[in-house]
Amino acid sequence: MNAFGRGFDSRRLHHHPTMRFFRIVRPAAAALAAVLLFAAAPPARAQEPALRTVVIDPGHGGLESGAKGRFGNLEKDITLAVSLKLKALIEKGMDFEVVLTRDRDVDVSIENRSAIANNHKASLFISVHANGAVQKKAAGSETFFLSLNATDEETRRLAYLENNSSDLQSRIDPSTDDDLMMILWDMAQNAYIKESSRLAELVQGELDAMLGTRNRGIKQAPFKVLTGVACPAVLVETAFISNPDEEQKLASDDFQNKVAEAVYRGLARYLRKGE
Amino acid sequence: MAAKKRKKGGISRSALVLTFLILALAVLVIIFFNGQGGEKVKRGAEAVAPKARTEAKAKPVETRAVTLFFVADDDDLLHKETRTIPAGPNEADEAERALAELIRGSEEGLSSPLPARTRVRQVFIAKDGVATVDLSRDVAENFAYGSTSELAAVYAVVNTLVYNFKPVKKVVFLVEGAERETLGGHVDLTRAFFPDYSLVAR
Numbered sequence: 502m503n504a505f506g507r508g509f510d511s512r513r514l515h516h517h518p519t520m521r522f523f524r525i526v527r528p529a530a531a532a533l534a535a536v537l538l539f540a541a542a543p544p545a546r547a548q549e550p551a552l553r554t555v556v557i558d559p560g561h562g563g564l565e566s567g568a569k570g571r572f573g574n575l576e577k578d579i580t581l582a583v584s585l586k587l588k589a590l591i592e593k594g595m596d597f598e599v600v601l602t603r604d605r606d607v608d609v610s611i612e613n614r615s616a617i618a619n620n621h622k623a624s625l626f627i628s629v630h631a632n633g634a635v636q637k638k639a640a641g642s643e644t645f646f647l648s649l650n651a652t653d654e655e656t657r658r659l660a661y662l663e664n665n666s667s668d669l670q671s672r673i674d675p676s677t678d679d680d681l682m683m684i685l686w687d688m689a690q691n692a693y694i695k696e697s698s699r700l701a702e703l704v705q706g707e708l709d710a711m712l713g714t715r716n717r718g719i720k721q722a723p724f725k726v727l728t729g730v731a732c733p734a735v736l737v738e739t740a741f742i743s744n745p746d747e748e749q750k751l752a753s754d755d756f757q758n759k760v761a762e763a764v765y766r767g768l769a770r771y772l773r774k775g776e
Numbered sequence: 777m778a779a780k781k782r783k784k785g786g787i788s789r790s791a792l793v794l795t796f797l798i799l800a801l802a803v804l805v806i807i808f809f810n811g812q813g814g815e816k817v818k819r820g821a822e823a824v825a826p827k828a829r830t831e832a833k834a835k836p837v838e839t840r841a842v843t844l845f846f847v848a849d850d851d852d853l854l855h856k857e858t859r860t861i862p863a864g865p866n867e868a869d870e871a872e873r874a875l876a877e878l879i880r881g882s883e884e885g886l887s888s889p890l891p892a893r894t895r896v897r898q899v900f901i902a903k904d905g906v907a908t909v910d911l912s913r914d915v916a917e918n919f920a921y922g923s924t925s926e927l928a929a930v931y932a933v934v935n936t937l938v939y940n941f942k943p944v945k946k947v948v949f950l951v952e953g954a955e956r957e958t959l960g961g962h963v964d965l966t967r968a969f970f971p972d973y974s975l976v977a978r
């Protein structure tokens with residue numbers, strides 16, 4: 502039974518009056534909740550899930566197209582194509598279950614994307630995107646992990662989480678109040694920043710080796726989809742759909758295969774070093 | 777008013793006229809400043825600059841320089857551009873004008889990272905240093921953001937406010953008066969932003 506197993510509905514929670522209240526007093530409440538939960542939960546370190554899961558998140562979808570190319574290609578279509586290829590590679594070559602946050606052209610809320618990862622007790626989360634810039638010349642590939650942009654108070658909470666994150670998931674009692682859980686998920690990624698940074702570096706290294714695009718390196722940004730994920734998580738910007746040359750590459754089967762292969766290799770290196 | 781005048785018949789006529797004139801002037805001054813603030817917020821980007829120019833011609837209006845952050849064609853950085861705007865009456869008014877100028881665009885061949893239709897509904901600066909920026913829905917609707925352009929849009933606003941206005945330490949966004957998750961599916965808009973000058977060209 503996982504923490505979100507009982508009819509989790511993020512939209513209901515979002516508009517819940519208690520949730521409104523917590524949004525206001527969030528820092529204090531979150532700190533209190535963290536202390537209470539971690540103090541109450543018995544140390545449950547050695548619970549390795551039987552089957553490990555990678556969650557792949559094809560960016561955007563449905564009414565939300567994401568960035569657009571001059572030739573009419575849409576970010577949401579490219580992210581889905583690459584994600585399906587990556588799923589096939591992982592299922593073929595690794596002992597991992599793969600879950601997609603969407604497998605067709607539908608809207609998925611950002612909260613539900615991270616909830617899917619947490620529901621499946623994901624070991625890794627990879628969000629796939631194609632970039633867009635105001636400048637037509639902007640080009641290249643980059644891999645993001647979450648930036649904290651934290652206030653002093655948040656920094657203190659983070660320090661606490663970093664020292665107690667060995668098994669965040671199993672420490673959250675399924676009977677815990679929904680609102681408290683939402684607060685914890687809201688900062689879930691903070692405990693995995695170091696691992697996310699390592700994953701980003703290895704994935705970016707393989708993108709650089711395989712794609713022939715400009716290497717824009719690894720970067721941190723406050724991306725919403727990463728904040729609630731309770732495992733190492735990265736967001737891959739494959740190339741710029743706003744750049745006509747790269748748009749045509751992104752639309753090609755060959756380039757999409759290369760992106761999938763590069764991310765796969767980055768994952769493989771991450772897992773080898775981590776074990 | 778007329779009844780009052782007759783009751784106070786002992787007071788000299790010229791003193792009454794003087795009092796009346798002073799009162800009328802005070803009312804006019806209040807109307808002028810209030811009206812200025814309200815109009816600016818409602819009419820937004822297009823209206824501010826022409827208005828500023830006519831004011832400057834009519835009588836010497838105090839001005840101040842602000843630094844705006846635009847994107848250039850040949851790199852991925854934000855570039856500074858200086859602009860003169862009417863000063864006062866308070867920093868929130870100036871902040872609204874600065875953002876309207878940011879949206880209106882560069883005068884030096886750079887590009888604004890914000891959709892041109894966007895209007896600045898209001899800027900509110902709280903005592904704790906948090907500036908709340910309320911932008912019209914055009915900032916998020918019918919505009920296709922990628923990660924890079926969304927980061928540029930957010931930080932052009934955040935940097936412009938924190939760089940120019942001393943009381944502002946961080947920035948919170950509203951869209952059409954309400955909290956919004958992201959502009960285009962990437963940057964978390966529900967948290968307060970500190971400026972990021974690492975994105976700025978030297």
Ligand SMILES: [Zn+2]
Pocket residue numbers: 560561567568576630631922923961962
């Ligand atoms: Zn995207």
